[in-house]
Amino acid sequence: MKKYVNILSIGLLALFVVGNQVASAQQSIADIPQYNPHSVAPIPKYEQLYKVTVWRRIDLKEKQNKGYFAFNNELSKILIEGVMSGEISHIYENDSLTTEITKEEFLARRNMYEEDEGFEEDEWYDDEPYFMGDPVSYNDVNYESLQDDNEGNTPDTSPEFWRIEELEALIYENRQISLIDIKEDIIFDKRRSRLYYDIQSITLIIPGSETLDNIDTPLGVFSYKEIEDYFRRRPDVCIWYNQYNSAENKNLADAFLMRLFRGNLTKVENPDNELIQETYGQFPKEWVFAAEWLEMELMEKEHNLWSY
16 A cells, blocks of 8 residues: 555656646746737737748839839938937837937938048148148148148147138938838748738938948938838828829838838848848849849749648
8 A cells, every 4th residue: 555655646746847847838938029029010920930031222213112202202301300300219220120329320420521622731830831721730630720820839739720620511411311221021920821021120321322432321220110100190291102193192101011112132031141242242243133033032932832
């Protein structure tokens, strides 16, 4: 009898331990976030059969994208005004949406500094007289004379005779900010048997054709979830213009939802985090063809998912 009691005790103890382990595992699974906080209409991870993240570069000056870039109602203008008014409060450094920048930092990036043309500053000499407005260079800093007959006064220690010459700051106009990058998740929802395009972020970019160094310059990154809410709250301003029928103008949020834009594929998520250009070579023809090929692969994948 005592033997059977011991066996029963061991069995109950084992059952108790296994039960605790199962409960602990269930608790651990429950702690894993199932929803993307940056999604407008999040799909829980347990409902996702297929998912891939892609990046697209959109030129708002292209004919198909003109609705987002109507004169005096450019997407860039709408976003910048939203930032200035405080209705868009979060601006990010990159599309990971983790590191924020301040409104002041964002607006400062719109400044375009133009170097003086024509006259090149000469070195300052202590035995040479200078007159009002004369520029000189001293210790790699440019100074401007504030008085006539300015002789023997060291620029960095004579503020009554010299002032530091500042570069003239111009601001990039809204129509100069004509590129955007879109990061989006392509997700197949196995419950609804449907493919969804879930935009995560939008990056405002000044094209290299407008910058002094001929390099595409990002201004800031916005969470699409936040700006989509801004579009919905400001239907009087956030308008996508139908160039063929103004009676069919739409809210910008609906225009993105209906995918009325055209963009070039620049990156598909990969272990090396490489752009298509970096993966398929430096020759433009090669990576342009590669981008089109990857676009066709995504389209074929969407076509074949109907069987699920």
